Amino acid sequence: MATPRTSWADVADAEPAPPPPVTTAPAPAANGPARSSYVPPHLRNRSAASAAPPAAAPPRAAPGLLSRPGAGPAPTGFGARPRGGGRGWDREPDPFADSAPAPGDAEGAADFEEHQNTGINFDAYEDIPVETSGREVPPPVATFAEIDLGDALNQNIRRCRYVRPTPVQRHAIPISLAGRDLMACAQTGSGKTAAFCFPIISGIMRGPPAARPQRGGGMGMRTACPSALILSPTRELSMQIHDEARKFSYQTGVRVVVAYGGAPITGQLRDLERGVDILVATPGRLVDLLERARVSLQSIRYLALDEADRMLDMGFEPQVRRIVEQMDMPPPGVRQTMLFSATFPKEIQRMASDFLENYIFLAVGRVGSSTDLIAQRVEFVQEADKRSHLMDLLHAQRDTGKQTLTLVFVETKRGADSLESWLCMNGFPATSIHGDRNQQEREYALRSFKSGQTPILVATDVAARGLDIPHVAHVVNFDLPNDIDDYVHRIGRTGRAGKSGLATAFFNDNNSSLARSLAELMQESNQEVPAWLSRYAARPSYGGGGRNRRSGGSHFGGRDFRNDSSSFGKGGSRGGSDYYGGGSSGGYGGSSAYGGGGYGGAGAPSAWD
C-alpha cells in the first residue's frame, strides 16, 4: 500500500526517505518487458512460480517511529481504553512498516522524487472555494491541533506526516465530530479517507465500550458487531481504505477489518471473530456475511459511503439500500452517516438524502484549482487507428527518459485483454486489471504497476475511482466513457496531491454523445478545446441545444440539490445550467449567476474525487 502521500498536507519537510530497498528489478521502461518479473498474458496461469509476486521488501519500521518514546503499547489518556478482551494489540503489526518505497520504486526514485517535490503547492489551495449548506454548520479548523482527536490519533497523524489538514479535512472533521450527517464533495487526492476516518476512530475511542450486543434474532456468539461501516465500490478501493484506516488506528485499540469478494472468506471470518470496530467492505461480500449472521449492523454508529454516487447508481443501489435500510442497521439520526464523492449528480443526491438526517452539504474546490494541474488533450482517432496512436504516445513518453506510469482506460474487459497482449507483443511492459481477472491477478497487476515493474496498466472502470497510485503521469482514455463523471474520475488518477498530470483522450464518432459535456468540462478547466470538438458539441443532436440530462447533463456542480428548486427553471435558456454551479462563492441565492454566458461560466469542478 502506498503511504497516504496524496494529501496536500503531506509534509514538505519530510524526513529523508528511508534508503531504497536493495532489491532491484531491472529498469523496465526502455527496452520492453522486464522479463524477470513480468509475465505476459499468454504465459499466465501456466506456472504459479513464474507468476509469483516479487519478494517483498524486508519489513521495515518507519524510521524513528518505533523507537520513539511514547509509541509503546500502552497509550495514555482515552487511548488507553481497554477493548474487548484487549488481546494482543500490543503485538499489533506495524502498519507503517511498508511505508518505504515498493521494490521497483528504487531505480525510479530519482525521477519520481522530482515529481514528488515539485508539485505540492499549498498556496494554490489556500483560496479554494468552499461551500456549505445546512443548518448550524460547525466552523472549520485551521490545524489538527485545534481538534481534540486524542494523543494516539495525533501521533498517527504525525507518523503519516500530515502537517496540516487539507481543505476537506478542515471542514468535514469538525462537522462530523459534532455528530452531524454529511454529504461531502472533495477533490482528487485531498485526503478524504482521513476526513471520514479520523472522526470515526476518535468517536470509537471516546464512545462507550461496545455494549454487549443483543443476542437473539439469529445472532450467534460468532456474530461480529462493528461500530462503523465503510462501504466502497471496488475491492481494491476497500483494501486501500483498510490500509489507510489501519495506519490511523495504530495503537488506538480500534480494530479495522476488511471484507471483499474474490478472496477466501475464511480469513475474513477469522479477522471478524477476533473483533472489529470498523468494517471496510464491498457490498456483495457484506451481504453474504450478514446472511450468514457473521456480521450484525445493530451496533453501527458510523456509516460512511465512499464514492457515494457510485454506490447509489443503478448497479449498486439495490444492494446498498438493502444493507442500509433492510438489515439491522440503526436508522438515520441514530447512526451518523457520511457520504463522500467527487461527482454527485442531483438525482443521486436526492436518493442519498434517504440515508441522511439534517445533513450538511459540503463542497470543496472548483475549476481552476485541481484540474488545472491535469493537462487534458483530446485527439480525433478512428477506432482502427487507436493502437498505432497509442504506440506513438508511449514512444514519446519513453523518449522523455523519465520513468513514469501510464494508465490506459478501455471500455470492455475483452478490450483490456486484447490491448494488453498487443502491447506486450510490441515490447511494451503492460498488464491489465478488470473484473474478469481473478482477484490474485488483479492485485498482482496493481502492485506490479504501482512498483513500476509494469509501467503500463490497461484498465476498465474498475480502476477509475478512488485508487491512489502515485506517479501516474499519463491517463489515456483509449476508449472514452459514456458518462462525463466517469471521465472525471478516470483522469483524476493523475495530477494528484498537487502534482501535474496529463490526460489524453481518443475521440471519434462513437463518442459524440460525450462531446458537449467534454467540451464544457475542458473549457471550465481552462483547457484548450479543439475546434472540431466544439463543432461536435454544437450539433443539436448531441446536446448542443436541449436539456441534455444524462450522459453529462447532471454532472456535479458543487451544489446542494436542496437549494435547487427555486434556483433553476428561470432563465433556463441554457440546457446545461444544472450542470454548472460550483463556482459562485456567494452562496446559493444567486441563481442568476448560472444562467448566462455559455461555456465560460463559473464552472463545475472537474477532478473531484
Place this chain on the structure above:
DNA sequence: AAAAAAT
C-alpha cells in the same frame, strides 16, 4: 452497452 459486486 458495459462495468462492478457473492458463491
